[in-house]
Amino acid sequence: MTAAVDRIEVRLDRTGDCWLWSGGTNGRGYGVIGIKTGEGRKIRMRYIHRLMYERHVGSIPDGMEIDHLCLVRNCGNPAHLEVVTHAENCRRYFSTITHCPRGHEYTADNTHINPSNNKRHCRTCDRDKTYIKRQSVGERRGPHRRWSDEEIMLILNNPSTKDLSEKFGVNRTTIQRIRRSHSKAPPTAL
Ligand SMILES: [Zn+2]
Ligand SMILES: [Zn+2]
Numbered sequence: 001m002t003a004a005v006d007r008i009e010v011r012l013d014r015t016g017d018c019w020l021w022s023g024g025t026n027g028r029g030y031g032v033i034g035i036k037t038g039e040g041r042k043i044r045m046r047y048i049h050r051l052m053y054e055r056h057v058g059s060i061p062d063g064m065e066i067d068h069l070c071l072v073r074n075c076g077n078p079a080h081l082e083v084v085t086h087a088e089n090c091r092r093y094f095s096t097i098t099h100c101p102r103g104h105e106y107t108a109d110n111t112h113i114n115p116s117n118n119k120r121h122c123r124t125c126d127r128d129k130t131y132i133k134r135q136s137v138g139e140r141r142g143p144h145r146r147w148s149d150e151e152i153m154l155i156l157n158n159p160s161t162k163d164l165s166e167k168f169g170v171n172r173t174t175i176q177r178i179r180r181s182h183s184k185a186p187p188t189a190l
Contacts, residue, residue, distance in 0.1 A: 069082055
């Protein structure tokens with residue numbers, strides 16, 4: 001293990017302030033290395049920054065995470081690393097992202113943090129989702145809706161599908177379907 005960490009040391013580029021890992025990174029950009037551990041010499045992926053912290057600073061208590069103060073994920077400079085709780089790590093990470101993916105600002109009013117997983121939600125987007133969900137539930141009821149004769153007459157006499165779909169709160173396809181199903185006049189009894 002010590003020998004393995006020695007090998008990591010020589011692969012860190014220390015020309016800048018950050019000690020940049022020249023080896024592989026995981027999908028999220030963190031430096032990783034496979035280290036043989038235990039009896040069967042099984043290979044376990046370890047984070048470079050955690051190994052460097054353990055060597056230069058000390059052990060990392062169970063469940064604690066390492067925060068990169070420099071925000072450079074493949075940096076192994078122990079001076080840039082700090083042990084923090086998961087919640088604190090999330091809070092710091094969030095503070096670097098000021099807007100939701102759809103561009104709403106994470107103000108105090110617009111932010112909801114789910115206490116079970118510390119995930120941050122944009123209240124504006126959450127409201128939209130609830131609205132869309134409610135709409136689609138209403139729409140699902142649509143086909144089973146009983147249309148009155150007056151409503152059907154209105155649909156058949158009003159050519160604007162858009163107006164009708166807004167008036168009845170259903171999809172335009174629903175209006176079109178009703179129109180189609182009533183388009184063939186019943187054979188007139190002579
Ligand atoms: Zn750094
Ligand atoms: Zn949003």
